[in-house]
Amino acid sequence: MAQNKCSGQFCQNLSFLLTRVNILCNFVDQNKHTIQYGLLITRAGDMERSTQSTWLDEGFTILKKTGAAGLTIENLTRRLKKSKGSFYHHFKSRDDYSEKLLSFWERKQTFDIIEISRQxxxxxxINTKLLELSTKNLDPEIEVAIRAWALRDPxxxxxxxxxxxxxxxxxxxxxxxxxxxxxQAQTISFIRYCFYIGSQQLIPALDDRTYREIxxxxxxxxxxxxxxxxxEESP
Incomplete structure (x- = not known):
């Protein structure tokens, strides 16, 4: 009798479990498109985790190789093997991307150098610190590419x-x-800055040692x- 009672309890539990499984299967069948979409989104998120700097770094690489014409969403996503959804997660539009790219360059090559030198x-x-920072961060190819970009893009x-x-x-x-x-300060500043720009426009650009010597x-x-x-005259 004990054995039959145990078997009866087992059957009752099994029946309850099968009922729950059947309910779950029906739910999955009715909502399979939603569930599949959710899984796809999750997988896409796992594969496409990236930071804004990833996209900006790739933009500077493109600028150096092909110029601003290569800064298309299609080219960026292809090179990074990312989806357009990943791009739009970080940037509202292509113009927004361009603004953030240029803002990053402005901060790195102008704001940061000036603020540190002002210390x-x-x-x-100031002159020693400015020379040290500007030559250390100097990337003539990007400077030239951005100036060429500025000739065509407002x-x-x-x-x-x-x-x-x-x-x-x-x-x-x-x-x-x-x-x-x-x-005098105005004239000398103009000559100094023109030399800085001209040294980048040469092909090839002046190397660090030659730039410092001249x-x-x-x-x-x-x-x-x-x-x-x-x-300067005071002792």
């Missing part, structure tokens, strides 16, 4: 104009510590031209 208080200190042009103005204004402020003549000669010429500021 120095003397002309020699968005890139606005960024390039702002970058040039910020860099030039900083040089003028720096040379104002060296000379008491604002016109800049040293240029600075010696400036010394002969400059009227020292009162701070």
């Amino acid at each position: 120095e208080k003397t002309f020699d200190g 968005q890139a042009r606005a960024f390039q104009e702002r970058i040039d103005k910020q860099r030039f204004d900083f040089l003028r402020q720096m040379f104002s510590l060296k000379t008491g003549d604002p016109d 800049l040293g000669v240029l600075m010696e010429m400036f010394e002969q031209y400059i009227t020292p500021s009162p701070q």
